[in-house]
Amino acid sequence: MLRPIAVATAISGTLDILFAMILTIGFGRHIPDMLRFVASGPFPGATGMGTSGALLGLVVHFALMAIMATGLMLLIRWRPDLAGTPLRTGLAYGIVTYFILNWLVVPLRFHTPFPPKTLSIATQLFAHLVLVGIPMAYVARRYLRARPW
Numbered sequence: 289m290l291r292p293i294a295v296a297t298a299i300s301g302t303l304d305i306l307f308a309m310i311l312t313i314g315f316g317r318h319i320p321d322m323l324r325f326v327a328s329g330p331f332p333g334a335t336g337m338g339t340s341g342a343l344l345g346l347v348v349h350f351a352l353m354a355i356m357a358t359g360l361m362l363l364i365r366w367r368p369d370l371a372g373t374p375l376r377t378g379l380a381y382g383i384v385t386y387f388i389l390n391w392l393v394v395p396l397r398f399h400t401p402f403p404p405k406t407l408s409i410a411t412q413l414f415a416h417l418v419l420v421g422i423p424m425a426y427v428a429r430r431y432l433r434a435r436p437w
Contacts, residue, residue: 289361289365289432291431292357292361292427292428292430292431292432293354293357293358293361294354295427295431296353296357296360296361296423296424296427296428297350297353297354297357299423299424299427300353300356300357300419300420300423300424301349301350301353301354303419303420303423304349304353304415304419304420305346305349305350307411307414307415307419308322308349308415309322311411319342320338320339320341320342322345323341323342323343323344323345323346323349324336324337324341324342324344324345325345326345326346326348326349327341327342327344327345327347327348328341329348329393329397329398330348331344331348352389353420356385356420356424357424357427359381359385360377360381360421360424360425360428361428361432363381364377364428364432365432368432368433370425370428371425371428371429371432371433372429372433374422374425374426374428374429375422375425377421377425377428378417378421378422378423378424378425378426379417379421379422380421381420381421381424381425382413382416382417382418382420382421382422383413383416383417383421385416385420385421386412386413386416386417389412389416390404390408390409390412391403391404
């Protein structure tokens with residue numbers, strides 16, 4: 289089960305971080321600052337760490353993706369029928385991860401305004417549905433679909 293987790297993490301993690309970088313530039317901000325902010329979730333001092341803080345942000349980002357990928361792979365191992373409907377499964381999983389991260393984890397850790405702003409909801413839903421949930425579900429279908437004996 290490590291291979292589908294690694295593949296899903298690499299694909300969704302790359303798509304999601306590229307989208308975050310595009311948004312960061314679009315808002316006139318700097319990518320290293322965004323990455324240090326990501327790292328500051330579990331490592332509050334990362335915002336002042338320079339390049340190493342930005343690299344730590346990438347590690348944290350991909351670690352979070354690995355957790356999400358592991359969760360989906362475990363779910364599909366438990367309910368193999370979900371692998372047969374990757375679009376629906378991916379959309380549902382994307383919604384679940386969106387709410388856990390953006391309505392629970394981020395507000396508790398960073399004390400952000402609640403509920404999130406409309407633009408944040410739209411961009412984060414897009415990321416979690418299209419860039420995370422759906423690709424992960426298709427990877428799960430590819431690697432975990434029940435095989436006839």
